Amino acid sequence: MSTLAIGVRKAESSDVEGITAVHDSSWRNAYEGLIPSQELARMIARRGPRWWNRAIRRGTAILVLEVGGTIAGYATFGPNRARDLAQKGEVYELYLLPEYQGVGLGTRLFLAARRELARLGFDSTVVWALADNDPACRFYRNAGGRRVARSTEQFGRTVLGKIAFAWPRGV
Numbered sequence: 001m002s003t004l005a006i007g008v009r010k011a012e013s014s015d016v017e018g019i020t021a022v023h024d025s026s027w028r029n030a031y032e033g034l035i036p037s038q039e040l041a042r043m044i045a046r047r048g049p050r051w052w053n054r055a056i057r058r059g060t061a062i063l064v065l066e067v068g069g070t071i072a073g074y075a076t077f078g079p080n081r082a083r084d085l086a087q088k089g090e091v092y093e094l095y096l097l098p099e100y101q102g103v104g105l106g107t108r109l110f111l112a113a114r115r116e117l118a119r120l121g122f123d124s125t126v127v128w129a130l131a132d133n134d135p136a137c138r139f140y141r142n143a144g145g146r147r148v149a150r151s152t153e154q155f156g157r158t159v160l161g162k163i164a165f166a167w168p169r170g171v
Ligand SMILES: CC(C)(COP(=O)(O)OP(=O)(O)OC[C@H]1O[C@@H](n2cnc3c(N)ncnc32)[C@H](O)[C@@H]1OP(=O)(O)O)[C@@H](O)C(=O)NCCC(=O)NCCS
Pocket: 026, 030, 094, 095, 096, 097, 100, 101, 102, 103, 104, 105, 106, 107, 108, 128, 129, 130, 133, 135, 136, 138, 139, 142, 143
């Protein structure tokens, strides 16, 4: 029997292709039919290897989930961007390749991001999800997140609702 090494670690320059692939595939999978297709294509195209390479070189906080040598997911996080919310930290993005979803790996990556936020002094966390992204909303609710705010975001001519989930303490 062989074992598959699973780990979460800081992103390095050599992860750029892997993260780009996760971004492309997971955004397509999560948002097709939700975000207008032209807008979605534009958002995905903008986040090519050059974008991720620059983000890593600038020291953007990015964790990757590695499964048997494959980058299967990534999380980005940092200070909370919404001034009217009390939480200190924010997980900006949490995305897994579709074929790695639903077996506990997102939970693992999310906890690692919150732990890293707490280590940096941001011991409470907020996450925004599109209100129509049912699996993500369910995931955050089941992970103990409390709904603390609603807002909207515009994608081309389409306005979509979004929900903020919060965790008052670090992990
Ligand atoms: C949202 C997302 C990050 C969650 O990660 P995930 O790995 O799918 O989630 P998990 O597997 O940890 O948990 C999801 C479910 O799997 C099940 N699960 C958890 N551990 C499990 C295990 N070891 N074995 C089998 N099932 C398990 C649980 O029932 C859990 O259900 P729940 O949500 O009702 O609690 C991931 O699905 C994803 O990338 N989705 C698309 C992108 C997206 O929407 N991102 C969020 C943007 S805000």
